[in-house]
Amino acid sequence: MSLVEAGELPISRIDDAVERILRVKFAAGIFEHPLSDRSLLDLVGCKPHREIAREAVRKSLVLLKNGKDLEKPLLPLNKNARKILVAGTHSDDLGYQSGAWTVSWIREGGRTTIGTTILDAIKQTVGPETESVDTLSAHDFAFAIVAVGEPPYAEYISSKTGLVIPSDIADMICSVADRVPTLLILITGRPLELKPHMLEKIDALVAAWLPGTEGNGITDVVFGDYDFVGRLPVSWFKRLDQLPMDPGANMYDPLFPFGFGLTHSPK
Known part of the structure; x- marks a missing residue:
């Protein structure tokens, strides 16, 4: 106006x-x-709908790193590990998984709708003897799954001068990765700036975007029931000042190029 x-x-x-x-x-x-036809309301969120949503999640995940040594990949994870660490702001939060324009325009995280968080899905996937712990004070972890990202954002709120993981969360990730082989899962609708030292410390990295309510789509892939098929639909920048990025430009120097994506067993 x-x-x-x-x-x-x-x-x-x-x-x-x-x-x-x-x-x-x-x-x-x-x-x-x-x-709308209100007689169809009971079908919304039915089992076939959720199965399709779960399939969409596992097919959209992009594996960006798998092992500090290509000969020693971290993924797929062992379902029968004795003890695992599950941490991060987005590991048990449906609101964060779903993002904005879910139920309402934008709100904080939490159980905003019906669904399965990443932690829920892990507990449903691992063996009966596996212990899932959420604090680093325990010992003898086989591996850690850390899920972090952005809070729900929409227009106006999404406009930022920096797309970074907050320093306190980055420090937590590094602290975990210093002690335990770590899978980092990013829950975000867009690439975030990843500092080199953090990227070096973690063992595996998955871009999960905004997977919504079906966290099982993530565990389907990271625990090896399915392989990764997703590829980056955008270039993943090293620094925000590189944007916009043109894959055809002479100075094209992304962290991960357009179309990049690994599998469990890269050839």
Whole structure:
């Protein structure tokens, strides 16, 4: 409104945008049938829907690192490990997994809807003798799964001058990785800047994007029931000042290039 009132944006541009929106709504029959079919409400979130969502999760995951030594990959993880560490702000939070525009426009994390968190899925996947611990004060971990990322964001809130993992969380990741072989799972709708020292310390890295309610789609892959098939749909920058990135440019120097993605057994 302020741009129109200041004369910087012509009203004809607004009319054009509104006309295109209305044209789609007319073509979709929304004005003739403005309400959804409420008789189908009980089907929303049914088992077949959740199975498709789980499949979408496991097929969209991108494996960015698997082992400090290519000959000694961390993934797939051992389901029957005696003790594992599960940590991170996003390891047991449906709201964080789902992101904004889920149930409401934007809100903090928590059990905002029905679903399976990463921690829930791990407990359902590992063997009956495996102990899942959430504090580093214990000892003798076989490996650690750390899930971190951004809180739910939408328009306005998503505009930032830096896309980084907060320093306290980065310190926690490094502290864990110094003591335990660590898989880092990133829950975010976009690439984040990954500091070289942290990337060196962790053993494996998975971009899980915003997987939504079906955390089992993550454990399906990291524990080896399925292999990774996802590839980066964008270039993963080293520094924010590299954006925008053009894969065809002479100075193209990403952390991970467009289309990158590993599998359990790279050839």
